[in-house]
Amino acid sequence: MRIDIVSLFPEFVAQCAAFGVVGRAAERGLLSLHGWNPRDYAEGNYRRVDDRPFGGGPGMVMLVDPLRASLDAARAADPRPVCVVYLTPQGVPLTQAKVRELAARERMVLLCGRYEGVDERLLATQVDEEISIGDYVLSGGELAAAVVVDAVARLQAGVLNDADSAEQDSFEPVDPAGDPGQLLLDCPHYTRPVSHELGDVPPVLMSGNHAEIARWRRQQALGRTWQRRPDLLDEAGLSKPDRALLSSYRASLGTVGDDSDG
Template identity: 60%
Template sequence: MRIDVVTLFPDFVRQSASVGVVGRAQQRELLQVETWNPRDYTSDRHRTVDSSSYGGGPGMVMMIEPLRATLMAMRGAAPEPVHLIYLSPQGSRLTQGRVEALAKLPRIAMLCGRYEGVDERLLAHEVDEELSIGDYVLSGGELAAAVIIDAVGRLQDGALNDAQSAEQDSFSDGLLDCPHYTKPVHDALGSVPEVLLSGDHAAIARWRLKQSLGRTWLRRPDLLSQHALDVESRALLDEFRREHVRSGQARSNETVDD
């Protein structure tokens, strides 16, 4: 897969994409990340990419011409068709489902805005999709681009040493992930749940599903409302709820005793 990023800060994007899973994916030639700086496609000696906003107001707006020239060069750099994303707090919320869909494309590109954003005319004619990584405002699109590169890059076949890691991630099945434990078995902070040491794979799978359902119920109940639960899942969630109530009552009794 190829990812192109149009940005005024190409070093940041390249460095963030060079480490960890995404860095290994590039080394394995599973992923190619290229950057394009609009300042390289300006026609004046000051390399101007922005101007004041018509109608007044604070801040500058990124101009059409440098961006149009950059996008033209970017599109012509490889034969694959490009799905161009503008990173904006006004875009659709990024979800794991959208990440999975993007990861299947041969090539995507991301346009990183700065200042007050990009001239609306360019967005209307050049951009295929606007995406937001959350309901907050950043100084520019570069951090959002880094997030998407990581999320999409790790889903490329062979990027993860164990392909099942992606299948078990939070949101991959619409639920939050279950708790995980490692050595030592016993610690001052607590012990590993016995079921995980049992070797009973069916029991472990059942426990993990119950914890995943329970965590989603506690932390993101909105996800459960979108998730159709089968009979087993409903029973496990009811079991988790009963255990949660009992543990809360036990803690309350301990507090009273103290």
């Protein structure tokens, strides 16, 4: 997969991508990142890339022409079809489903805004979609671009040492039978030592009984989602075994009510 970054600070995204999973993906030739700085395409002695907004108001707005030239150069660098994504709080939320969609593409250009944003005429004619990583405002799109790159890179085949790791992440809709299921948070994880001053590893994880371990992990995922992100959990849509697991989890916390037969 090829990802091009249009940014006034493309080296920032490149540095973020040089470590861990993304760095490994690049080393294995599974992902390539390329930066394009609009200032390189700006005219005049000062290579200006922004100007004051019409209508008044604070801040500056990024100019059309340097950004358009950057996008043209990025598109021309590879003949494969490419989708241009603008990182903005006004975009659609970045979900794991959206990440999977992006990861299936061969090419992608990530456009990073700065200041008060980008001239709307460029967005209307040169951008295919807009994505937000959350309901808050950053100084620029570079951090958001780094988030997208990391999330997409880890889904590329061969990037993770264990192919099952991505499938068991939070928000991956797969149930124990392998069928599409609800979006759940991940279960707790433990490693050595077994006993520690901060607590012990749950005995079930050392039992060697894989069916019981899977059941415990499913229950923990259901319980954590119910506690921390109830908006993700459609209890009416849970299977009867899942409702029983969640009811048992609630009972362990002293929560009143048993809907295992509901």
